[in-house]
Amino acid sequence: MKLPVILQTISQTLTKHHARAIIVGGSVRDHFLDLPIKDYDIEVYGLDSMESLEKILSAFGSVNHVGKSFGVLKFSHDGEEYDFSLPRREQKVGEGHRGFDVTVDGSMSFEEASRRRDFTINAIGYEVKAGRFLDPFGGREDMDQGVIRHIDEKTFVEDPLRVYRAVQFAGRFGYRLAESTKALCQQMVDSGMLESLPKERIYVEWVKLLLKSRKPSIGFEMMKELDALRYFPELEALIGVAQDPKWHPEGDVWVHTMMCLDVMAEEIAERRQQGAEMEESQKLKYLFAILCHDLGKATTTTFDDDGRIRSIGHEEAGVELTRSLMYRLTNAHDFIESLLPLVAHHLKPSQFYRANAGNKAIRKLATKVTIGELVVVARADFLGRTTPEALRGEYRAGEWLLKKAEELKVACKPMDNLLMGRDLIALGLTPSAQFSEILDEVYELQLADTLASKAEALAYVKERYIE
Known part of the structure; x- marks a missing residue:
């Protein structure tokens, strides 16, 4: 060594x-x-x-x-x-x-x-x-057998975190639990021992599972098998939730979510191999966003009279469920809030592509979510299924939207404001609550390509608000 x-x-x-x-x-x-x-x-x-x-x-x-x-x-x-x-x-x-x-x-x-x-x-x-x-x-x-085996039954149960450690090692190395260890972990879950664990310790194990696994789904499937998902009802609720087989021939929402999670982990690994290493916080942002992206389907899925399955509004419904799940794991408020736009808008690339959305709609989307990040999440969502396009690795909608956003220079951030409050003051206007209304109005005209320069924006304000 x-x-x-x-x-x-x-x-x-x-x-x-x-x-x-x-x-x-x-x-x-x-x-x-x-x-x-x-x-x-x-x-x-x-x-x-x-x-x-x-x-x-x-x-x-x-x-x-x-x-x-x-x-x-x-x-x-x-x-x-x-x-x-x-x-x-x-x-x-x-x-x-x-x-x-x-x-x-x-x-x-x-x-x-x-x-x-x-x-x-x-x-x-x-x-x-x-x-x-x-x-x-x-x-x-x-290790040769690919087995996770506990050492001492008496000392093992003294720290219930070891159930989550077993889960993350399984995900990281693709190992299985020895039957005796599995039975012991099951006893610890069934007896409620995991309830005493502070969420900060659980979060550390989840982070290791997500960041260090090529297939994080192995760990989550083990949590499911051990009934440890009872402590995360937002995730557990996805099990058995049906999906339209036309768009999701792979199975229920849980199966789809696990496939998406593995696609995201593979994407991150490929970027690393290509020399495009991300910050740990960015990786976690993508991984947790894709884990949570369809939480809303558990509460919005319905069956039409003709048997068609719909989950209308699941994107918005998933926002509060994402908050709920994430606060079970961490108090990192800013991080949690950064996930919510990705959940709320994860269908937008496909919707915009089908509608051939115009510049204004794309610019407006950029004020709500970082489009470059959104495409990464939406791509994992699209490829985490068994449709012919997914199996070919094709995601035309994301490629289209990203190209459009880059041409409009809004892939990484919203369009800059042509005017600021100081510009209104320079025109002779007195600061007031009306300032925000004027600036919002000008910005809307920017998004619509009606105003393309600061000079045009100043001229517009003079004509409309200065006698």
Whole structure:
């Protein structure tokens, strides 16, 4: 296992103190999965105190005490940060993820210390000095089999977040739950243990599932199977909601939503491969928007007398349901609000294309939603089904709208106002409530191509409002 030089150096120093460094956790797992390793966690065996560890580390870089009460030191060297810890025992003494009594014990064996971890795939270690892997619970075999298996039944249930961790690992790696682990997770859900989890912790696991999975649907299908969607009724309500087979031969709204989610994840992955990496917040915006785009169908779907299925108004109906679902996960108000226009207008590209919408309509749409973003979401919606066009990867409506918006220079932002309040003042008008009416009127004429320059706008205001 390839390691930063500083970890090799520290390992050599630890050896002189009759201690040994073992790389643990996700970095070892990701090594076997051929994934890039971003964080290294190091457990140190053979020292008698955190103070001894801190003294050794301080000779090589700075040490931050955040997490010291949990037996963890943040070590920084040349701009990189590493988590060093001593093996620890955890005893459940109260409710929640903070209800543990933590004691460090450098004399523990690796197997004993690893027993507190959640899954076998996360309990593999790499002993730096010896250059060997330690795998007391068969994690590598489970990886080969594509299985997520818990380590210890007693300690596993002490933190119900592990149900969501199982879900996100399944989505990220395409693994299945061992039957014993699945039964345990099912018991935890059925007993209501997940109700005690703060939404901030759940959100972290959802973010990992969405951002790190090529097929996030695997994780959501597992939530469905475990009945964990009971805590997210806006999503659960999509199961079994019928759709017009002409437009949605793939099945119900849940099936369609999962297909759309995977299409979006694939789109993001392809952009990354092409060198067009997005900010994490932008990725999450797209992923949550497509997850929520059809929530309104659960409350608006009807059957005509002739059996035709309709979901009239589901776009607008989905706005409040999106708010409801997202606030179950996070209090990030601005982020949640940024999703709503994408949900409310996700059908506009197809509608505008069929109607051959004019410049004014496109410009007006740009005042409500970022058209470039909308096309990305609408494309995933269109391709997340099994129509012939979708299977061919064709989305002409989106291509058409994006081209039109780019020609009008409104793909990324609305048209700029020709006039501002200061321009009205320069014309001799006195600031008043009428200013907003005048500016709105001028802007509407801009959208309609009636006014094309500032000079024309000023002339219009002079003629209409200045005697």
